[in-house]
Amino acid sequence: MEFTISGRLEVRMTAADVGKRVSVRQLISAPGEAPKFTDTVGVLTSWDNEVLSITPRSGESVHMAESSLVAGKVVPSAPARRRGPAASFDELARVAARAWQPVESAPLGDWQLRAAGGFTRRANSVLPLGDPGLPLDAALKHILRWYGERGLPAYIQTATGAQGTQEQLCAALEEHGWRREVSAEVRIGALAPVGDLDADVSAVRLTRGTDDAWLSRYQRFATPGHAPGAEVLKVLGSGPSVWFATVPGESADGVPAAIGRCVVDGRWAGFMAVEVGPEYRRRGLATAVMTALARKALDEGASASWLQVEADNDGARGLYDGMGFATHHGYHHFRSA
Helix, strand or coil, rough: CCCCEEEEEEEEHHHHHCEEEEEEEEEEEECCCCEEEEEEEEEEEEECCEEEECCCCCCCCCEEEHHHHHEEEEECCCCCCCCCCCCCCHHHCCCCCCCCCCEEEEECCCCEEECCCCCCHHHHCCCCCCCCCCCHHHHHHHHHHHHCCCCCCEEEEEEEEECCHHHHHHHHHHHHHCCEEEEEEEEECCCCHHHHCCCCCCCCCEECCCHHHHHHHCCCCCCCCCCCHHHHHHHCCCCEEEEEEEECCCCCCCCCCCEEEEEEEECCCEEEEEEEEEHHHHCHHHHHHHHHHHHHHHHCCEEEEEEEEECCCHHHHHHHHCCCCCEEEEEEEEECC
């Protein structure tokens, strides 16, 4: 990070730059410890009473005293991309929403309230694209009431780290007592390289719907010993063109070795629910599932791909790195206090 002019550190930003992406360096001193520099890059979401708030890609605001700043400047709104298809945040957010639709929804201005009996945060959270048509205080009260009537916790899905994302909304939610509960990355990449991978897809079976075998491997949200509810089947089956992949297992119980889901929507193919049984890992089955689904999506005219991966899932992140996926933005779910 370069902050200097003629060898001098300078603060080249003001409170007028709220809403812009900035890079700052501060000097932190703690009792009994040597002073140290820390660098922060994110959107300047407030600068009041000599305290700055900056929201980085992580979605959790960083607060710092104006007196601790030693350097700062406005930087481009989003880093230049070196690979992958061009895509705006708004386009990707809407594509992802169409691939995982709720059972019930209601508008709040331009925002969308979504519910599916509690099955996944994505299908049971507010999608805040545009203007809610109310002051934020009133909008949050409406949201709490709407989810409370359904016996559900209130979540709002937000995004950070790209042009047009919602760092200021993240900071405002924190100020209202909402807390970030989980974060993930939205990654994108060209589709053809995934379809061209040298993977053995001979055992991968593609279908338009789920069956009991596929669902028996889908463990992330299933309740052991209970059949999935109607809301699970409805969410899984939603989307413009949905495909399910199954690799049969070797045990007598019929549980597949691996599964996956893909939704084709225009130029986009979205990959979800790619799971491999622990006893079948390191056999290339996740790659085979994604390759088979990618080839089907290419046949339907898609050329770009996206997926979501939680920030702490190192195994999946490594797999997707090797397939050419790059992070486009981060997304987060904030829950009411």
